[in-house]
């Protein structure tokens with residue numbers, strides 16, 4: 460534990476009381492730049508047991524927060540597969556995000572002013588290093604199961620490479636080993652939308668919000684599918700020439716995001732996503748994945764346009780002993796947040812099989 464650091468409490472968007480960890484030494488980024496007074500907002504559920512072997516650590520995706528019981532309800536909750544009776548569940552808000560951790564709207568202690576566009580660029584590895592500090596602060600030196608989807612999976616795979624001995628089981632959903640040219644192009648298109656809104660450069664909390672609305676509209680095209688729009692936004696009449704449901708949906712989703720997120724965090728987090736490459740400054744992507752020793756399950760979503768199945772197959776092919784499952788979802792990429800019943804079945808079976816394998820292994824070595 461870092462004695463020099465302290466806690467404060469903060470509320471998540473749903474009003475749940477979370478906590479904030481402050482790291483009082485300068486936090487060094489992969490770029491060499493430093494962030495002072497780093498704060499990480501987090502939530503825990505359940506209790507760390509005496510053997511300290513019941514930790515489930517969740518890495519969240521692009522615009523989520525530390526309140527995993529809110530945004531992954533069904534997989535996490537009182538009566539869910541991951542529940543606070545059995546587990547000590549930890550979810551922390553990522554560096555740069557809008558929900559309590561240090562981000563571009565935070566005050567730069569050097570200038571006394573919000574950072575906005577002077578916030579240093581950071582990478583997926585930086586998100587992980589910050590959460591490793593939190594883990595150490597919480598006395599978590601062993602993670603029973605590390606899980607994440609999308610940008611959350613990018614963090615989970617990096618963490619499993621950087622601290623292989625600390626992670627027993629790893630679940631990677633709808634994610635990849637390096638962000639693809641296709642994914643970067645989607646992110647760049649969204650950043651173009653944000654920067655076309657000149658208020659982004661005005662350095663104000665809602666700067667770039669119209670651009671962010673467009674960015675979310677673009678992003679949704681990569682998170683969903685032709686079929687999802689066909690089943691939810693189809694018109695009941697044939698005589699319309701304007702004001703289609705689908706248009707209203709895109710507008711609504713953009714508005715919904717700008718009411719809960721800021722354009723600066725979004726801009727920087729998409730840059731972090733672009734940076735993802737487990738092979739950077741390592742021998743190769745394949746060699747980096749070989750460093751993972753966790754018992755691994757990789758789940759892909761059949762209709763995922765953004766992180767196609769080939770990316771999860773690649774992960775499973777290069778992580779020793781990894782299992783691979785393809786999940787059917789009409790939603791596409793966002794299926795990882797929506798298909799909680801199917802995920803509960805797949806992950807529940809994987810956990811049962813892993814327990815059985817462990818028992819057989821122990822019997823053989825006894």
Ligand SMILES: CC(=O)SCCNC(=O)CCNC(=O)[C@H](O)C(C)(C)COP(=O)(O)OP(=O)(O)OC[C@H]1O[C@@H](n2cnc3c(N)ncnc32)[C@H](O)[C@@H]1OP(=O)(O)O
Pocket residue numbers: 472473522523524530692704705707708709711712719793796797
């Ligand atoms: C307090 C907070 O919000 S905290 C942050 C929560 N978010 C996260 O954690 C990030 C991860 N979550 C997500 O990305 C998303 O919430 C998902 C993928 C899980 C689900 O997406 P949703 O937008 O909830 O679902 P969906 O795409 O089905 O859209 C439903 C919404 O669109 C509205 N809608 C549907 N069709 C239309 C239309 N034609 N025109 C206007 N609105 C429409 C619905 O009324 C509904 O509105 P509501 O969200 O206010 O209830």
Ligand SMILES: N[C@@H](CCO)C(=O)O
Pocket residue numbers: 520521522523608609610682792793
């Ligand atoms: N829908 C997700 C992004 C997709 O990974 C989010 O808003 O966090």
